[in-house]
Every structure is written in C-alpha cells, then in structure tokens.
Amino acid sequence: MEIAKLGEFGLIDRLTKDLENKNESTKYGVGDDCAVLHYPDSEVLVTTDLLMEGVHFDLTYIDLKHLGYKSAMVNISDVFAMNGTPRQITVSLALSKRFTVEDMEEFYAGLRLACEKWNVDIVGGDTTSSYTGLAISITCIGEARKEDIVYRNGAKNTDLICVSGDLGAAYMGLQLLEREKSVYYQQVNEAKKKGDKKALEELAHFSPDFAGKEYLLQRQLQTEARGDIINKLREAGVHPTAMMDISDGLSSELMHICKQSGVGCRIFEKEIPIDYQTAVMAEEMNMNVTTCALNGGEDYELLFTVPIGDLDKVKDMEGVRMIGHITDQKYGQILVTRDNQEFELKAQGWNPLNDQK
C-alpha cells in the first residue's frame, strides 16, 4: 500500500496502534507534542543516532526488519555502555516514495523485537518524507542510579582492560556482503552485454552461498546490545572504572578512554578475542585479522576497565576477555604483538566524515 494513502497520521496510527508501555517511568507515549517520562530516583540517560541509507546501511544487504532491529539495538547499546538500563526510544523516519506501508511494518517489527528483548517502550517520533532514500533517527532514554553510572573518564593506572565477545566479525560480515554484491553485479553486467536472457533470469533468483560464514553475517545484520554482560558484572559486584561500546573499532574507542581518563594503555595482540570465522575470512581476503579486530566497526561489544583487585572476578567470566592494562599516560597507547614487538595504537576506525563522496 502506498504510504500517501494513509498520510502521516494514518501511518503512525497503524504502526503504533497496539504499543503497550511496560515501564513505570513511561507516563505518556505516542500521541502528543511530547512523551512524558518520570524519573524521580535516578539519573536520565539520553543518546541519539542518525542513520542514512547508502552511508550506514545498504538495503541490498539488509532487510527492513533487521534494519529496524539494528537501529534500536545500537542506541540501546549506548545506554548499557553507561551501565544504565534502557527504558524508552523515539523513532524518526524520513521515507522516499519507494517505501510502502508494509515496508514500514517490517521495520517496526524489527524495532519492536529489539525493544521487547530489553523491555524498552516506543514513546514517540516523527514520520516524514525524503527525496532520496531512508533516514532513521533514534533517541534512546534510560536510567541509572548516580553512583552506578560509568563514564569514559575513570580509567586508572594498573586497571585491567576487558572486552566482551569477539571483535572484527561485523566488519568481516560487511566485507563478505560487499564482495558478493560486486560479484553479482559483475555477472549481471556480463549477461546483459552478451544478451544472455537465461543467465539473467537465473541471476534474478540467485542467492549467494554463505555456508560456514553465518556468524559473520549475523554479527553484521543482527546486532546485539550486551546487556547480558552488564547484568553479569553487576551480579559479580564488579563496577567498571570506564566503559564504552565498540562501534568504531577497538583502537579508536581505547583512545577515547585513554584521552578522557588521562592515561596510557598496553594491550596484547594474542589476547584480542577473534572468532574462527573471522580469522578464516580475513585469510581469504588477504587481510590482517588483528587489523580487522582493532579497526573494524559495528561490533557493539563493551570495552571496559576494572580495578586490578577485581582480577579474580573477571578472569573466568564467560564472554569477557582481559586484553591488557592501563598505564601511566607517558607510556602512550601500546599494542604488543605476538612476537613481542611494540606499536603505538592508531585509530583507523570508521570515520563517516572521511569516507564521504
């Protein structure tokens, strides 16, 4: 169905009609000039993100349901990265005419799945049009007790540096999707040149074989916010001194923590957690897997530092890996390689403003 048929308010009604608010802090959701929230006993956390088609996502790779899920998750992840609990999101969309009502229902289905997973209410937003593709802006609101909040600036000399999960897989997933896309269009172009109708028809129904690489795709397409790690740390009584989520790459994020905390760091290549599929794919593409893990973005794992006294609590924690420690600022930010060489870390993480056309 064409969206123009429903109009802005008709579409919003349709997408939000059976939303149920689950959080006590949500006093009034969709339907007025503002949402109304209530946070008498804790601090309010606010984070926001703007995703543009062609820059942050390519709808030839990712379907709208996954995109909705990911858009919500990356914001939810920012609230966890403050050691908070996500509670509400607002969702603004700008749509070009090629999107239908059903497309938006798919997108909302993904959004809702992500929100249900972490008990987050959709409380408002804006739906409007765009001449050129899809723009998505999400704001996530959460809460934390003042004393629980973890900033980026609290890392201290001798603290242990930890990461959750493994790194580089989301980036390798993107490489894989881009490779398949370029191979596909090459074949289509060749078939067109030859006028080979049969080949073109086959290509129309072609789907690439991703066997043995499922994890990489999942990491790229189905982002998960690591609230489970936040819960584990809480249960173990570990209070990180600094924390952030890894959206632009480990190097870049470590440098933020070091800069804001006024410290240096020393991490060990051999400790950086890398999945088997990531390593195989890097090999296949002739890339250095450590570089991928250091600079590949979109893992949305947590990077955090804990006092050395918490060593026993984190060293065997499932899903958490110690990769190094914080040093005095004068020692800089150092990577120790497998063969014991030392390099200064450089942030080559994804910088959207350098990549633009």
Add this chain to the structure above:
Amino acid sequence: MEIAKLGEFGLIDRLTKDLENKNESTKYGVGDDCAVLHYPDSEVLVTTDLLMEGVHFDLTYIDLKHLGYKSAMVNISDVFAMNGTPRQITVSLALSKRFTVEDMEEFYAGLRLACEKWNVDIVGGDTTSSYTGLAISITCIGEARKEDIVYRNGAKNTDLICVSGDLGAAYMGLQLLEREKSVYYQQVNEAKKKGDKKALEELAHFSPDFAGKEYLLQRQLQTEARGDIINKLREAGVHPTAMMDISDGLSSELMHICKQSGVGCRIFEKEIPIDYQTAVMAEEMNMNVTTCALNGGEDYELLFTVPIGDLDKVKDMEGVRMIGHITDQKYGQILVTRDNQEFELKAQGWNPLNDQK
C-alpha cells in the same frame, strides 16, 4: 575548510568546545555514550523531529544560521506546547560533502542563539555523512510538574478556543520565497538562452526586493517558540485544558484536539488573527487568506482551550485571541464564516507523506 580534514570527532570538538551547561538538570553533556540528566521532582518531556533538505527546507531560501535557529525552535515549541520548560537538546546531523566546517559553525551559531534565548543546553548528538544533502534530527528534553502538563485530550464542552499571535504568515512567506525563486531562475534561463552575459552577471548579484513583506519572511525564516505566552498564562493563573503548537495548520491541529478530547468545536472566521502583510500577500497571489490561515503550516503559534470561567483572564491578554469555543462532539468541527455560513472544517494541512515525489 573541508570537514574531512577535522574528522567526526574533530568537528564535534570544534562545534561544542565552549558549550556551558546552565541547567541544574544537566549533569553531563557532550562527550560520552549518553548525556546524563537529573529530574527528581518533575516529569521529563521528550520530543523529536527529523528535517530533510528539499522536503523541510531549501538552502536557496534559508541560510544555515537561520536553519539552526529554526531547527531548535520547532522542538522547543513542542515542550512549551505541553506547558513545560525546555532544558536540553541533542543534535544529529548528516552532511554531504558540499558543507564546510564554517557552514557547520554557522548552523551551530543559530542553534546556540535559539538555545540561549530559552536557556537550553546542547548535550549531545551525532555527526555523520550523507550522500544527498543535509538531514537534521533534534531531540528536545524538558520538564514540567505533573499537575502542570497540558495534553491534547483535555478540552471540554463550552471551553474557549484561543490562539497566540497571528496565522498564515509563515506560509505566505514561503509562497513569496518560492515565487521569487521561480522568477529568478526564469530570468537566468532566458539570459542563458540569449547568451546575454551582462544580464547573467547582474543576476548573479541580484537580490529580490522584499520591502513591505519583511514580516512574512521573518515568520518563515525566524521561527519563534511562544514561551512568552506560556509565561503569561502562568502569571495570569490560567491553566489550559488542552494545548498544542500549530505546525501543520490550525484546522489540522484543532481536529487533533477535538478527536483526542472527544468534542466538537465552533470557530469564527472573523476572529482568526491575520496580519496585514499576510492579507495583502494573499490578495496579490489570488489566494483566500482564511484558507491560508487555516491550512498554512509553520506558524508555531499555540492553540489552546481554557475553561469559560477564565474568559476575563484571557479576553484582553496581549498576543492571545479567542477564536471560538468547544462544543459537544455531535455538532462536529464547524467554521462560521463572516457571512454566517457554516462549514465543516477539513484538515488540508501540510502532509509531508502526500507531497513526496
């Protein structure tokens, strides 16, 4: 300067380096995964907006400083429309390569002016790239005591319907700008056809004469949120039963209030406040000025209802006009014309999803 030279973080540093937080509720602003706010004694209001180049603004009409000002004001206006006090905004921008660092400084200068006017802190956001023009997403956070909040759903039979300021001027300002733009390009095209270099050179330095129409331009380009009216109502001890800001046109907004409150309304054409310049311009363009006032958007005036017992308090209030009253739902939404005819109101307000290409 090219933005790529600074990178995302360099640009953010530059734009936000001397931001000072003025509100007690702002505990931590730009620089971490989330902003941290503190609202122990009031409700938190949240509103958000996504503005797309070509759909919501045209940079041939509006400079970046005015655009920054307007982008902030339209969100601040939503907080006032709940009878709240705006406190913080987050700002997300997606920029195509044609924008420079200086452009963004202009945009931020406008944002800051708007924020300073209402004592609002800029606490975070996102800066990224776009392939096709500028996208702006702003979230505004405010506060209100629970008992002070005014929703859209509280209008009661016999309540008076009031609007602030005057209506239709922002719409006529847009018509004026569009007319001048089309005349200008017509002349450029003609001069090109004739190869008339002298005319082209003159056109390059041409600026249209807007004498006598300054108010219309101001209303289109320099949107003001009516916090002054909110303050006046408070001082007079008037508590509106329903309220919203007029962004899509009086008809459309009245219908929202009637629908959500389960009531009808009766407004009088002769009471709708219209500025002299709006009337002259409508005449010039062969448009019905009442239609412009009813359906033209972007006035950002306040539409509100008050109990009839407050008649004496609002009838002589400067900047406020009573335009009719609330009725039982069964009487519908009625406009009484100057010659005492009655028409059912229709929302023809600006619907971005019907206008799209």
